[in-house]
């Protein structure tokens with residue numbers, strides 16, 4: 001599967017300009033033979049949280065139609081990063097995933113909202129997992145701050161995910177955390193990680209990309225890119241099986257030790 005990471009700048013509070021940029025990027029990535037194109041977090045508006053009432057996409061309709069038509073036209077999967085959406089007067093940070101036939105195969109609201117950027121004051125957290133298949137590969141998707149919750153990713157992995165997509169607006173000042181956390185998640189879960197971060201600035205932050213594709217053994221297939229652009233890598237699902245056979249982490253898990261309640265009981269027994 002050839003993957004394209006769209007490491008784009010996002011115009012703050014300017015959905016029309018951002019939709020036009022995403023269209024150009026998807027066309028370019030499709031023309032370069034991509035199977036799966038991945039966008040960053042909140043690419044329609046950036047973190048324009050105080051203007052969500054005016055800017056958020058009502059029921060995600062505009063985004064879904066737009067991505068579905070591009071996916072169908074170019075026969076590509078699109079992991080649509082995320083967009084600000086509005087449903088029943090509430091706002092969400094929502095990922096839509098579209099397959100090559102133009103069907104929406106997953107809708108996911110970011111589960112862990114980022115208090116440092118006041119996200120919890122404006123948006124509602126999601127309550128559901130994000131599992132889907134693309135070209136018969138079991139996948140999962142999380143959004144930005146979700147990355148700091150390894151148990152959330154592990155849950156998806158235990159249910160079968162072999163590729164985890166991570167769209168983000170991760171600021172430059174904590175980019176070392178981004179790199180380390182992503183690489184650790186790939187190694188411990190013996191899976192591919194495809195992580196796409198934006199570049200540019202908003203009123204509060206600077207973003208320097210470093211989108212990454214990481215193999216299940218931890219090799220960096222895309223890394224350290226700081227410029228705006230599309231970065232590509234091929235992933236091979238045999239790698240996941242090979243690594244899982246080499247070090248059988250999943251067979252060696254001691255589930256019975258991991259429940260907080262039980263280990264506390266054991267210690268005081």
Ligand SMILES: O=C(O)CCC(=O)C(=O)O
Nearest residue numbers: 114144145169170171174
């Ligand atoms: O966890 C972090 O440092 C960044 C998270 C973030 O920027 C976000 O979730 O939007």
